[in-house]
Amino acid sequence: MTWHRIVLWTALVLFAVWFLTPLYVMIVTSLKDMDQIRGGNLMEPPTHLNFASWGKAWNQACTGTDCGGLxxxxxxxxxxxxxxxxxxxxxxxxxxxxxxxxxxxxxxxxxxxxxxxxxxxxxxxxxxxxxxxxxxxxxxxxxxxxxxxxxxxxxxxxxxxxxxxxxxxxxxxxxxxxxxxxxxxxxxxxxxxxxxxxxxxxxxxxxxxxxxxxxxxxxxxxxxxxxxxxxxxNLANTTSSVKEYNVDMAAALIAxxxxxxxxxxxxxxxxxxxxxxxxxx
The missing domain is CATH 1.10.3720.10 (MetI-like)
Known part of the structure; x- marks a missing residue:
């Protein structure tokens, strides 16, 4: 490993982390419940896996006046x-x-x-x-x-x-x-x-x-x-009393x-x- 290869690999890793961070945030947010989303930070992994947001995004989330999911x-x-x-x-x-x-x-x-x-x-x-x-x-x-x-x-x-x-x-x-x-x-x-x-x-x-x-x-x-x-x-722009970010992230991943x-x-x-x-x- 020469110095220029170390510099090259370091740059590639940094670029990979930069581009993959939004995907990581989407995944971990979709697996959190709303209590952890409100009380935690963006990069924190879920304390327990919650797939309810995925099910709701698929067949229950409202997209305007219709609530049949994606x-x-x-x-x-x-x-x-x-x-x-x-x-x-x-x-x-x-x-x-x-x-x-x-x-x-x-x-x-x-x-x-x-x-x-x-x-x-x-x-x-x-x-x-x-x-x-x-x-x-x-x-x-x-x-x-x-x-x-x-x-x-x-x-x-x-x-x-x-x-x-x-x-x-x-x-x-x-x-x-x-x-x-x-x-x-x-x-x-x-x-x-x-x-x-x-x-x-x-x-x-x-x-x-x-x-x-x-x-x-x-x-x-x-x-x-x-x-x-x-x-x-339509799902992301549908207004409700509580904004469910985990459902929005799950819907984006489904798409x-x-x-x-x-x-x-x-x-x-x-x-x-x-x-x-x-x-x-």
Whole structure:
């Protein structure tokens, strides 16, 4: 251990403590009862584990006038995220494959136009998209949210897969064509088996963006289709005679658990996918 490695590890530990402290506070606060919260300090661990706040946050806490907890909002998010991630990723695979290996006249222009969707502020599309969803009769519904997130995610997924597929040897495609394989067979038998790193990156990216989205959820959802982020906001802003901080912290952790689980389980694959070409091209 040289001095510069000691300095490096010290800095890394300090940064880790800095970023993990809010998570620690949330966890210990959610496991305390209100008496300990009022009489103790913020960093003090719970004297005894109290999971009642978790149960209340899940199925009893008030989110406005409704006191059914976060459970319906959580299920709405699951119903929205799974198809939205699957569809946007599938379309990104096909688009990236076409724009990298089956180029046509104007394909580069089309790709450049798609890139505008990556950097365009979300607020720009709120009014026109609400009119379009209303015209098709899917406004304020789970289906409308799925359509919105699919359309918003296509530019990013296309960018990821296109830049990754540019690095694949063209000889693989030509060899498969000489063997008589067509467009879809080459994609399914040749390209997809080589796409695991970027596929993991895209799935994690889309899942995180859609699950944590608040703007689209609050604008395009109805009374029965609000996602978990809107439910958490309503719960935190609901006034009562006693502010139950343990319930609020438990609710925040419930909303964050899926993304935390994904990054803990697949975080190393996310980094590998990025270094394998997700940001190249």
């Amino acid at each position: 459970k319906p909002f959580f299920m709405n998010s699951v119903s929205m995220v799974v198809p939205a991630v699957a569809i946007s990723t599938t379309l990104g695979i096909v688009n990236g494959y076409v724009l990298s290996k089956w180029r046509f006249r104007g394909s580069e222009v089309m790709f450049a136009m798609l890139l505008f969707g990556v950097f365009m502020p979300m607020q720009v599309v709120l009014l026109p998209m609400s009119q379009i969803l209303g015209y098709f009769g899917i406004a304020s519904s789970i289906i409308g949210l799925i359509v919105m997130h699919v359309l918003a995610g296509i530019p990013s997924t296309t960018l990821f897969f296109r830049n990754y597929y540019v690095g694949l040897p063209d000889e693989l495609i030509k060899a498969a064509m000489l063997d008589g394989a067509g467009f879809w067979r080459i994609l399914w038998r040749v390209v997809l088996p080589l796409s695991t790193p970027i596929l993991v990156v895209t799935l994690i990216w889309q899942f995180t963006n859609i699950w944590n989205d608040f703007l689209y959820g609050v604008v395009f959802s109805g009374a029965d289709s609000k996602p978990i982020t809107v439910g958490l906001n 964050a658990l899926p993304t935390l689980f994904v990054y803990v389980v697949a975080g190393k694959y996310f980094v590998r996918g990025l270094t394998a070409g997700a940001v190249k091209g």
